[in-house]
Structure formats: C-alpha cells, structure tokens
Amino acid sequence: MMTSHKTAKKQPDQYTKELLEDLFSPADDNISSPQDLAADIKQLLEHAQNTEMTAPIVDLFATLKHARFSLGLTPVMFGISMDTLILLSEKHQRIDEHEVTVGGRVNQALPIVQEANQRVAAYLKTKGSEAPSGIELWDTICENMERIKSDLNIGDEDWNTYAGQIKNCVDSVEKLSKVVKLPEPVIKNIGHVIKNYRMRLTPYYASLIQPQKVNDPVLLQSVPTAEMVDNIGIEIPPVAADHSPARLIDQFYPQTVTIKATNMCAMYCTHCLRIAHIGKKDHIYSNKAYEEALDYIRKNPRIRDVLITGGDSFVLPNKIIKKILNALDKIDHVRIKRLGTRIPVTVPGGSIQSSWIFWKKAMIISPYGWSPRSTRPRKLLQFPKMLLNESPKVSVPY
Numbered sequence: 001m002m003t004s005h006k007t008a009k010k011q012p013d014q015y016t017k018e019l020l021e022d023l024f025s026p027a028d029d030n031i032s033s034p035q036d037l038a039a040d041i042k043q044l045l046e047h048a049q050n051t052e053m054t055a056p057i058v059d060l061f062a063t064l065k066h067a068r069f070s071l072g073l074t075p076v077m078f079g080i081s082m083d084t085l086i087l088l089s090e091k092h093q094r095i096d097e098h099e100v101t102v103g104g105r106v107n108q109a110l111p112i113v114q115e116a117n118q119r120v121a122a123y124l125k126t127k128g129s130e131a132p133s134g135i136e137l138w139d140t141i142c143e144n145m146e147r148i149k150s151d152l153n154i155g156d157e158d159w160n161t162y163a164g165q166i167k168n169c170v171d172s173v174e175k176l177s178k179v180v181k182l183p184e185p186v187i188k189n190i191g192h193v194i195k196n197y198r199m200r201l202t203p204y205y206a207s208l209i210q211p212q213k214v215n216d217p218v219l220l221q222s223v224p225t226a227e228m229v230d231n232i233g234i235e236i237p238p239v240a241a242d243h244s245p246a247r248l249i250d251q252f253y254p255q256t257v258t259i260k261a262t263n264m265c266a267m268y269c270t271h272c273l274r275i276a277h278i279g280k281k282d283h284i285y286s287n288k289a290y291e292e293a294l295d296y297i298r299k300n301p302r303i304r305d306v307l308i309t310g311g312d313s314f315v316l317p318n319k320i321i322k323k324i325l326n327a328l329d330k331i332d333h334v335r336i337k338r339l340g341t342r343i344p345v346t347v348p349g350g351s352i353q354s355s356w357i358f359w360k361k362a363m364i365i366s367p368y369g370w371s372p373r374s375t376r377p378r379k380l381l382q383f384p385k386m387l388l389n390e391s392p393k394v395s396v397p398y
C-alpha cells in the first residue's frame with residue numbers, strides 16, 4: 001500500500017538536527033529552572049502534543065531555545081526527551097502545507113524576520129513626521145521646484161521635457177549639495193560612495209526630497225549611501241552571472257525572463273536589483289546583443305513572460321522598443337510582454353511635452369502591459385491620471 005504524502009514519516013532536516021543537537025548539548029546540571037518557566041514549558045508541550053497546529057510546536061522549540069542559550073537549561077531539565085521533540089518536529093513538517101521544518105522556522109526564518117522587524121521599527125515610529133505624503137508636502141515641493149530651477153538655472157522648457165531633465169540631472173555631489181541641503185559630513189560620505197555607485201536624479205525628482213532630512217525616503221532611494229558599501233554581497237546583489245543564462249537576459253524562474261535592454265535610467269535607485277549591471281556610463285547596445293537575447297527566448301518554449309527593462313525601458317528610442325516587441329510577438333510561447341519604467345515618476349508628468357512622450361510609448365506598447373515602478377505615493381503626484389486611466393494595462397505596484 002502506498003504511504004500518503006501527508007502521513008509519511010518526515011526526517012528532521014539539517015536545521016532541525018542542528019537545533020536538537022544545540023538544545024541537548026551538555027549543560028551545567030547545577031542550574032535549576034525557574035518554576036514559572038517550567039510551568040510555561042509544560043503547558044506549551046501539552047498544547048503542541050494535543051493540537052494539530054504548527055504554532056504551538058514553534059513556540060515550544062523557541063522557548064526551549066531561549067532556555068538553553070539564555071539560561072543554560074536543557075529540555076531534559078524540563079522532563080522533555082530528544083524522542084519527544086523529534087516526534088513533534090515530524091508532526092510540524094507533516095502539518096505544514098509546504099513541509100517547512102520547525103528547525104528552519106525557528107533557526108532561520110524567525111531570526112531573519114525579527115531582524116527585519118527591528119530595522120523598520122524605528123521608521124514606523126517616526127513615519128508620520130519622516131515620510132509625509134506628497135499632498136502634505138505639496139507647498140514644500142513647489143518651493144523646492146522653484147529653488148532648484150533657479151539654483152541650476154533651468155528654464156521652463158528644459159524643466160518640462162524628459163531631455164531637459166536628463167540634461168540637467170543631478171549626478172555630482174556639487175550639484176546635489178546645491179539642490180538638497182544636507183549636512184557637510186553626509187555630502188562627503190556620498191562623494192566617497194559615488195566613486196563606485198552611480199548617482200543620477202532628475203531635478204524634478206530632487207524636488208520631492210525634503211531639505212535637511214537625511215532620512216528622507218526619496219533621498220535614501222535615490223542617493224547612494226555608505227550603507228551600500230557596507231552591504232556589498234549581502235543586500236547588494238553581485239553581478240548576477242549565475243542568473244544570466246544568455247546575453248542581456250536574467251532568469252530566476254523557468255517561465256519568466258528579463259531582457260536588460262539598456263543600462264540607462266532617468267534616475268539610479270539605491271534598491272536596484274540590477275545595480276551591478278548599471279555601470280558608470282550609458283551604453284547603447286548592439287543589434288547582435290538584442291538578437292542573442294531574443295534567440296534565447298525563441299529557443300526556450302517554457303518562457304511565457306518577458307519583462308523588458310534595463311535600466312529603464314522607456315529611455316529606449318521607440319524604434320528599438322517596437323523592434324523587440326515585434327520580435328516577441330512572433331514567438332508563440334511568449335504570452336506576456338511587460339515594459340519596466342520609472343520615467344513617469346521621475347520627470348514632471350504634468351507637462352504636456354513629457355506626458356506626450358509617455359503617451360506615445362504607451363500607445364506603442366498597448367496592448368502590452370507596463371509597470372511604472374513607484375514605491376511611494378509622493379512620486380505619483382504629477383503623473384497625469386489620464387495615462388493611468390486610459391492606458392489599458394498599467395499596473396502600479398503600490
């Protein structure tokens with residue numbers, strides 16, 4: 001008779017084995033357990049044994065871990081044997097829909113989540129004052145725009161066009177310190193970091209930053225900081241050779257690929273997953289490079305979803321976007337084509353000229369989807385509602 005997936009005996013994985021070994025590692029027998037902790041653990045054990053839930057098992061293991069590492073107490077001192085915990089770890093894995101092990105949960109997932117929670121705790125406390133919305137900041141933003149136009153000597157025509165915004169972009173500490181008033185040590189630090197990481201903000205985007213606020217979220221998203229240097233290889237992905245099976249292609253899932261069609265962006269984001277591919281100079285790619293990328297997609301019938309990005313796909317001339325989309329149209333197995341862009345939030349969308357640029361792109365790509373990458377409502381301030389309403393397949397992440 002076949003044993004069902006749900007009733008088959010589960011072997012403890014490496015995480016669980018390590019956790020059990022640590023819990024039962026030799027301890028000083030003379031330490032006695034506090035009575036209230038012993039009572040708590042007894043109750044947790046009963047709950048874990050008598051319910052078909054994973055949380056009581058996790059609570060029991062987490063409490064035993066705390067008792068072992070903070071108080072020097074082993075499970076044996078609470079009358080719990082290794083066999084009892086092995087049975088509970090099997091039960092946890094059997095109940096969990098994805099067969100997650102209690103060791104994985106207690107030793108890996110929970111510490112990562114707890115660390116992340118600590119990191120955002122300070123932000124959540126000050127969110128109201130540190131990260132007001134664009135509507136709340138509207139007067140400041142208007143003042144910023146006028147001040148930046150004057151400080152960088154930008155006329156209305158340049159301000160209101162994509163080309164003018166790029167021509168006057170903020171790409172040096174000298175310009176940055178003119179447009180965003182920041183303390184001297186912060187500016188010095190940024191100067192050091194941008195020797196390795198590229199900085200570019202459109203003057204419009206710089207106007208969304210609150211002056212004097214070193215923790216302004218739009219500033220942190222657009223200006224490289226020393227934290228990026230500290231986090232190389234941890235939070236900053238290295239050049240992803242292991243995820244690039246072909247020229248210009250990144251692939252993390254069998255069905256979905258990214259074509260990195262350009263390395264140019266209207267701004268360079270500090271959170272960019274492709275930061276290692278951006279390089280220090282703008283590059284135009286050859287037809288051969290696009291052809292190799294398209295060939296890879298043609299030869300792989302599993303690929304259904306293609307994201308054209310970069311860089312920012314909207315900085316590409318229309319004819320290149322059209323060429324790529326037309327080629328993808330001819331590949332039967334490709335069902336979804338998406339264009340990734342941040343341009344709608346990095347140049348002033350209220351101007352007729354720049355709206356028209358977006359609109360023309362949107363017309364080209366319709367009925368394709370496109371995803372303006374905005375992570376903060378402040379950035380959608382001037383983006384014409386018309387484009388969001390009328391372009392059929394726009395998705396704004398959040």
Ligand code: SF4
Pocket residue numbers: 264265266267268269271272273274275309310311312341342373
């Ligand atoms: S716009 Fe997109 S591709 Fe360019 S730096 Fe930002 S996240 Fe990366």
